[in-house]
Amino acid sequence: MSSPRPRASYVASESIRAARTCRDHLAGRLGIAVADALLDDGDLRDDAEQRLSALGLDVDRLRSERRPFVRLCTDWTERRPHVAGAVGGALASRLFALGWIERVDETRAVRLTEAGSKGLRERLQARV
Numbered sequence: 001m002s003s004p005r006p007r008a009s010y011v012a013s014e015s016i017r018a019a020r021t022c023r024d025h026l027a028g029r030l031g032i033a034v035a036d037a038l039l040d041d042g043d044l045r046d047d048a049e050q051r052l053s054a055l056g057l058d059v060d061r062l063r064s065e066r067r068p069f070v071r072l073c074t075d076w077t078e079r080r081p082h083v084a085g086a087v088g089g090a091l092a093s094r095l096f097a098l099g100w101i102e103r104v105d106e107t108r109a110v111r112l113t114e115a116g117s118k119g120l121r122e123r124l125q126a127r128v
Contacts, residue, residue, distance in 0.1 A: 015109040017077045025088030027075050030112055030128060035082045037126035042072055051124055056094055062086040
């Protein structure tokens with residue numbers, strides 16, 4: 001008799017661990033890499049707003065939203081924070097629009113495209 005298989009709810013697939021959405025923002029290793037590039041002790045790095053603006057985000061509009069400008073969300077697979085709030089949601093939307101990330105089937109998993117990998121390294125200095 002074979003050993004029992006782990007319950008699916010306890011096993012995260014590699015694609016979910018690599019990159020996914022968490023509500024409307026990025027999570028997984030990709031979300032952590034973006035957070036590391038943008039944040040310093042939970043606050044935006046000095047040049048982060050400039051880099052976000054260069055990607056096409058209206059930082060002033062994001063500051064005026066009802067939701068927090070930047071909020072940290074603890075990643076359940078990586079146990080480290082990723083960027084949520086207005087910035088997190090707008091950034092994920094923008095990366096989808098640029099074709100830098102794309103959905104994997106009908107899941108929350110996302111795939112970083114070749115253009116996205118290059119763009120995130122060059123524009124945000126993310127280690128992806």
